[in-house]
């Protein structure tokens with residue numbers, strides 16, 4: 001049988017020109033000239049050599065350069081890393097997707113062409129909003145024209161797939177007198193982004209994370225916040241606007257023209273293994289190579305399990321560690337995922353998709369029962385409440401209930 005298990009690769013680039021106050025990704029502010037572009041690529045390549053076995057007998061579906069701001073990374077270095085990843089893969093999917101996350105301040109037509117030339121075929125651009133006051137509140141370095149200009153530059157470069165990111169549910173002003181973004185304004189912004197001709201839009205509601213500047217302000221009651229009801233109205237206003245523009249709402253936060261769904265993210269939502277490279281990168285790999293030296297990797301022969309590891313977060317420590325000889329890979333953490341845990345994750349992620357997921361097929365692949373009496377009872381109750389559809393083994397959350405998806409999934413664990 002000509003079959004190879006799919007796999008994807010994520011490469012983390014940890015620097016940005018400035019840290020945004022809402023961001024809890026591992027990213028550090030640095031000027032482009034101060035970044036060791038080549039040294040960081042060398043470290044990622046060294047890690048890849050140690051992890052090559054994970055890619056060797058798999059079909060590589062996608063490579064995603066995320067961050068941080070990987071559009072700051074010299075395209076030549078992105079090309080060097082990409083070439084090594086594709087060379088290590090057992091086979092390349094015919095429609096291999098290669099994405100680079102970009103900020104408008106580090107993307108123009110020339111850079112987009114340079115990325116195209118090294119094999120990148122998708123750009124995901126952080127536009128985030130089209131209102132100057134809101135962009136400044138979010139700590140962004142670009143203005144509305146900068147965001148739209150970056151989308152147009154990417155499209156002019158001939159890049160086949162271009163996505164624009166938006167953040168909604170943002171209030172400006174003061175905590176006492178918060179001015180929320182109105183749903184019709186959010187819809188107008190989504191329409192403006194769609195009308196550039198992008199093939200994909202991601203629209204995320206602002207979440208306040210502890211450990212960020214916004215988290216600290218919120219803790220002290222000093223952050224203007226949008227109310228839940230307004231955020232839900234905005235979610236549906238954006239949905240209506242983008243569907244009318246021909247972008248189908250295929251995942252809670254994502255819209256695509258036909259055939260332009262993000263393959264990398266689809267892999268993640270569907271539980272495909274991914275090899276994470278770079279500082280702070282997560283990876284989830286079934287049957288990891290014992291030579292990696294992961295603490296959680298020991299298993300009885302034939303036991304179905306996967307390991308999620310997280311690389312060392314500090315770029316300097318990561319670069320030093322990857323330069324060391326030997327096969328063991330030092331990580332910040334590694335966690336063994338048993339089949340029940342994996343099934344819970346698949347429920348959580350699968351219910352984010354418009355088409356849902358097949359619980360029975362997933363459970364059977366993981367070797368665990370799909371339906372406990374408690375899960376059956378919860379599913380039937382959710383179905384009666386209009387929050388779940390059950391079609392054979394396939395479960396999905398109707399769009400009207402998407403704002404409750406996380407709670408619905410938790411009821412089914």
Ligand code: SF4
Pocket residue numbers: 015016018019020023024025027067068069103126
């Ligand atoms: S540009 Fe993106 S990754 Fe960098 S700090 Fe801002 S939100 Fe975080």
